[in-house]
Amino acid sequence: MSLRPTLDFLLHQWLGVESLRSRERFADHSRETFDAVLDTCERIAREKYAPFNRLVDTQEPQFDGEKVILPQATHDAQKAYAESGMLSAAQDYEVGGMQLPYTVEASANAFFAMGSVSIGSGMLTTGNANLLMKHGTEAQQRVFALNEFSGRFSGTMCLSEPQAGSSLSDVITRALPDGDGFENDPLGPRYRLRGNKMWISAGEHELTENIIHLVLAKIPDENGKLVPGVKGISLFIVPKKLVDTDGQLTGERNDVALAGLNHKCGWRGTTNTLLNFGEGKYPVRGEAGAVGYLVGQPGKGLQCMFHMMNEARIGVGMAATMLGMAGYHASLDYAKNRPQGRPMGAGGKDASAPQVRIIEHADVKRMLLAQKSYCEGALALELYCARLVDEQHTGDAQAADDARLLLEVLTPIAKSWPSEWCLEANSLAIQVHGGYGYTRDFPVEQYWRDNRLNMIHEGTHGIQGMDLLGRKVLMENGKGLQLLAGRINATLERAIQIPELAAHANALGQALAQVGAATKAAWATGDPGDALANAVPYLQAFGHTVLAWIWLDVALAAHALAESPARTGRLGAMRYFFHYELPKIGAWLQVVSARDQTCASLPEAAF
Numbered sequence: 312m313s314l315r316p317t318l319d320f321l322l323h324q325w326l327g328v329e330s331l332r333s334r335e336r337f338a339d340h341s342r343e344t345f346d347a348v349l350d351t352c353e354r355i356a357r358e359k360y361a362p363f364n365r366l367v368d369t370q371e372p373q374f375d376g377e378k379v380i381l382p383q384a385t386h387d388a389q390k391a392y393a394e395s396g397m398l399s400a401a402q403d404y405e406v407g408g409m410q411l412p413y414t415v416e417a418s419a420n421a422f423f424a425m426g427s428v429s430i431g432s433g434m435l436t437t438g439n440a441n442l443l444m445k446h447g448t449e450a451q452q453r454v455f456a457l458n459e460f461s462g463r464f465s466g467t468m469c470l471s472e473p474q475a476g477s478s479l480s481d482v483i484t485r486a487l488p489d490g491d492g493f494e495n496d497p498l499g500p501r502y503r504l505r506g507n508k509m510w511i512s513a514g515e516h517e518l519t520e521n522i523i524h525l526v527l528a529k530i531p532d533e534n535g536k537l538v539p540g541v542k543g544i545s546l547f548i549v550p551k552k553l554v555d556t557d558g559q560l561t562g563e564r565n566d567v568a569l570a571g572l573n574h575k576c577g578w579r580g581t582t583n584t585l586l587n588f589g590e591g592k593y594p595v596r597g598e599a600g601a602v603g604y605l606v607g608q609p610g611k612g613l614q615c616m617f618h619m620m621n622e623a624r625i626g627v628g629m630a631a632t633m634l635g636m637a638g639y640h641a642s643l644d645y646a647k648n649r650p651q652g653r654p655m656g657a658g659g660k661d662a663s664a665p666q667v668r669i670i671e672h673a674d675v676k677r678m679l680l681a682q683k684s685y686c687e688g689a690l691a692l693e694l695y696c697a698r699l700v701d702e703q704h705t706g707d708a709q710a711a712d713d714a715r716l717l718l719e720v721l722t723p724i725a726k727s728w729p730s731e732w733c734l735e736a737n738s739l740a741i742q743v744h745g746g747y748g749y750t751r752d753f754p755v756e757q758y759w760r761d762n763r764l765n766m767i768h769e770g771t772h773g774i775q776g777m778d779l780l781g782r783k784v785l786m787e788n789g790k791g792l793q794l795l796a797g798r799i800n801a802t803l804e805r806a807i808q809i810p811e812l813a814a815h816a817n818a819l820g821q822a823l824a825q826v827g828a829a830t831k832a833a834w835a836t837g838d839p840g841d842a843l844a845n846a847v848p849y850l851q852a853f854g855h856t857v858l859a860w861i862w863l864d865v866a867l868a869a870h871a872l873a874e875s876p877a878r879t880g881r882l883g884a885m886r887y888f889f890h891y892e893l894p895k896i897g898a899w900l901q902v903v904s905a906r907d908q909t910c911a912s913l914p915e916a917a918f
Contacts, residue, residue: 312640312643312644314353314421314422314425314636314640315349315353316877317687317690318349318418318421318690320868320869320877320881321418321690321691321694321865322345322414322415322418322694323342324868324869324871324872325691325864325865325868326414326694326695326698328345328412328414328415328698329341329342329345331412331414331701331705334705336410336704336705337410337411337412337705339410340410340411340412345415348400348409348411348415348416348419349415349418349419349422351395351419352395352397352419352420352422352423353422355388355391355392355395355422355423356422356423356425356426356427357422357426358391359384359387359388359391359392359426360388360422360423360426360427360430361425361426361427362384363382363384363385363388363427363430364426364427364429364430364580364754364757365754365757366382366384367381367382367384367385367427367429367430367579367580368429368577368579368580368757368761369579370382371574371579372516372572372579372580372581372582374515374569374571374572378515378517379515379516379517379569379572379582380517381516381517381518381580381582382580384430385430385518385580386518388427388430389430389431389462389518389519390462392423392432392433392462393433393461393462394462396408396409397416397419397420397432397433398433398436398437398440398459398460398461398462399437399440399460399461400415400416400419401413401416402444402460406457406460407457407460407461408460412701413697413700413701413704414694414697414698414700414701416697417625417629417693417694417697418694418697420432420434420629421629421632421633421690424629424630424632424633424634425633425634425636425637427580428578428630428633428634428761429577429578429579429580429581429761430580430581431512431513431580431581433462433465434623434626434630435465435466435467435468435512435513435623436459436462436464436465436466437459437460437466437622438466438468438619438622438623438626439456439459439466439467439468439523439525439619440455440456440457440459440460440466441456441618441619441622442525442606442615442616442618442619443455443456443459443548443606444456445615445618446546446606446607446615446618447499447548447606447607448498448499450497450498450499450556451498451499451548451604451606453558454498454554454556454557454558455523455548455550455558457558458521458558459523462519463519463520463521464519464520464521464522464523464550465513465516465518465519465521465522465523466522466523466524466525467511467512467513467514467522467523467524467525468511468525468616468619468620468623469508469511469514469524469525469526469527469549469586470482470508470527470616470620471508471509471510472484472506472507472508472509473507473509473585476509477770477771477774479527479541479544479613480539480540480541480544482506482527482528482529482544483506483529483537484504484505484506484507484508484526484527484528484529484588485504485505485506485528485529485530485531485537486502486503486504486528486529486530486545486547486603486605487502487503487505487530487531487600488500488501488502488503489501489502489503489600489602496604497556498548498556498604499548499604499605499606500604500605501602501603501604501605502528502530502547502602502603502604502605503589503598503599503600503601503602503603504526504528504547504549504588504589504600504601504602504603505588505589505590505599505600505601506528506588506589507570507585507586507587507588508526508585508586508588509585510573510583510585510768511524511583511584511585511586512581512582512583512584512768513581513582514569514582514583514584514586515551515569515572515582515584515586516582520552520560521550521551521552521554521560522550522551523548523549523550523551524548524549524550524551524567524586525546525547525548525549525606525616525619526546526547526548526549526588526603527544527545527546527547527612527613527616528544528545528547528603528612529543529544529545530543530545530609530610538610541613542610543610544610544612544613545605545606545607545608545609545610545611545612546605546606546607546611546612546613546615546616547603547604547605547606547612548603548604548606549565549567549588549601549602549603549604550565550602551564551565551567552564552565553565553595553602563595564593565593565595565601565602566588566589566590566591566592566593566594566595566599566600566601566602567586567587567588567593567601568586568587568590568592568593569584569585569586569587570584570585570586570587571584571585572584572585573585575764576760576763576764577757577759577760577761577762577763577764578760578761578764588601589601620769620770621718621722623769624722624723624725624726624769624770625693625696625697625722625725625726626769627726627730627765627768627769628689628692628693628696628725628726628727628728628729628730628765629690629693629729630765631689631729631730631733631734631762631765632686632689632690632693632729632733633690634733634734634737634758634761634762634765635682635685635686635689635729635732635733635734635736635737635758635762636686636687636690636733637754637758638682638736638737638739638740638741638754638755638758638759639679639682639683639686639736639740641740641753641754641755641758642678642679642682642739642740642743642744642748642755643670643679643682645669645743645744645747645753646668646669646670646675646679646743647668647670648668649668649669650665650666650667650668650669651666651667651668651669652666652667652669652672653666653667654667654671655673669743675743678739678742678743679739679743680883680884680887681735681736681739681887681891682736682739682740683880683884683887684862684884684885684887684888684892685729685732685733685735685736686733686736687865687881687884688858688861688862688865688884688888689728689729689732689733689858691861691862691864691865692721692724692725692728692729692857692858692861693725693729695721695861696718696721696722696725699714699717699718699721700714700718702714703715703718713794716786716787716790716791716794717791717794717795717798719783719786719791720779720783720784720791720792720794720795721795721857722783723770723775723776723778723779723783723850724779724850724853724854724857726769726770726775727766727772727775727776727850727854728854728855728857728858729765730762730765730766731766731772731851731854733762733765734759734762734763734765734766737755737758737759737762738759740755740758740759741755741756741759772847772850773846773847775850776843776846776847776849776850777843777846779846779849779850779853780830780833780842780843780846780849780850781839781842781843781846784830785834792827792830795857796823796827798860799819799823799856799860800820800823802816802819802860802863802864802867803816803819803820803863805867806819806863806866806867809867809870811870811882812863812866812867812870815859815863815866815885815886815889816863818859818889818893819856819859819860819863819889819893822855822856822859822893822896823856823860825852825856825896825897825900826852826853826856826896826900828900828904829849829852829900829903829904830849832903832904832905832906833845833849833903833904833906835906836906840911841906841908842906844906844907844908844910844911845902845903845906845907845910848898848899848900848902848903849899849900849903851895851896851899852895852896852899852900852903855892855893855895855896855899856893856896858888858892859888859889859892859893862884862885862888862889863885863889865881865885866881866882866885869881869882869885870882
């Protein structure tokens with residue numbers, strides 16, 4: 312079973328991506344160039360990624376005391392990805408890019424995530440370089456970002472610390488000016504960093520000539536003390552190996568040392584590291600301290616880093632989606648070929664009758680349909696968000712601002728919803744396989760292990776829930792939420808005209824009203840402690856409402872097409888979501904609306 316027909320439907324029949332060709336930035340493109348990009352990425356993923364997914368899971372990264380050793384397959388895959396041009400696909404022609412719509416870029420990258428998310432592609436490297444193109448100086452862009460886009464360098468994001476975790480206000484990594492005249496370095500004001508960073512994906516390897524770390528650190532005040540909270544956080548470029556102003560390696564190692572590799576449940580093909588900055592293992596000019604270059608203004612580092620963090624959150628959502636999709640395809644293939652049991656009814660009691668394939672059993676169909684509704688719905692959501700990115704960058708002023716606000720509201724959903732429900736899809740894929748699914752003879756157990764990370768990294772459900780209910784639905788006097796409601800209502804107005812979809816349109820209208828009422832009820836006292844005690848149930852209900860909207864909008868596009876198995880499948884998945892999933896929001900929103908304190912108020916001793 313191929314992913315391509317689903318992508319083609321979503322891109323062309325649903326999102327109408329070819330309409331972007333009317334914009335000057337994309338004028339050189341056509342359906343043929345979009346298809347060529349997808350063809351190339353599908354082929355590379357099929358040849359360089361998918362065959363080695365199990366290999367990189369079993370041959371974990373090893374550190375020999377000097378360097379990290381990864382399988383040759385990982386080197387080959389990364390080389391093929393860089394040579395494809397996908398690292399700079401959305402960039403200007405002038406810097407070697409393709410000026411490809413981000414919607415097409417995201418679709419093309421889906422093949423790699425499905426082939427082997429564990430090998431990885433370029434999410435962090437591209438995000439790192441994109442941040443520098445937005446906030447870096449011309450020299451920083453030329454020396455660091457452009458070499459990342461070419462694949463010569465790779466990139467990371469270094470936020471968390473062992474003692475702070477996700478609480479970025481508690482980071483204690485320090486940055487001190489590197490001698491007299493530090494502010495006049497051509498690559499930016501030069502500092503020396505000292506501290507430790509944890510959970511750094513791709514933090515040490517030999518896949519590229521250099522690794523460009525983007526590091527959050529605090530510059531002490533005039534009394535040598537760190538400013539508490541996030542206001543004191545600055546952002547620094549800290550290369551693994553020092554470079555000159557032409558981007559050439561100087562031959563000197565920066566004072567960044569691998570302290571250890573984390574041994575993970577899944578996603579084992581990518582290193583995950585603890586890094587020590589400035590401990591003196593690799594002194595620069597005889598002095599301990601990692602050399603770093605300030606990005607943007609002092610104390611404004613978190614604002615800069617959010618550019619990369621939000622991009623990464625959508626990337627995590629896509630990774631989760633494609634792991635779910637891989638499990639769905641595997642379990643569908645298994646169900647079509649595995650004979651077991653007999654039909655329900657009188658004939659099912661005849662032991663001499665031939666067995667039927669398990670896809671003929673109603674409960675197996677239920678599990679397959681759940682996976683289809685989760686994974687294809689999540690893919691549509693991620694591509695809708697990608698389309699908003701294109702609108703933000705190339706639409707008129709009003710459309711661009713609307714897209715910005717919609718992305719603010721939808722980003723917590725785009726990250727969290729697939730990471731929860733496509734993980735559930737992976738669990739159902741194991742269940743379809745029965746006992747075989749729990750063995751390493753089939754790939755579905757690895758898909759589940761790989762996907763379990765996605766509910767955690769780039770912000771847990773707790774963080775996303777507080778971001779959504781505590782910030783995003785309130786920002787700019789609730790304008791983003793109002794815009795989203797407007798989009799949902801526009802879909803309802805179209806769907807209610809079609810008898811086959813009218814009942815679903817009414818159900819979605821009721822769900823939207825419930826979410827709106829719960830949002831007001833949560834904040835009725837104005838106390839964040841009351842409102843945010845049930846931020847995750849709110850996130851779940853909000854996410855299910857958004858996915859119901861996405862499915863209804865997709866169903867409108869599918870309904871307009873001629874009868875086919877694909878059309879029947881999409882409309883069936885939509886019905887499943889409305890009948891089996893959307894009703895769940897009532898229980899979630901009940902505790903939100905009541906500002907229920909069962910969890911928040913239970914004393915520690917009671918546990």
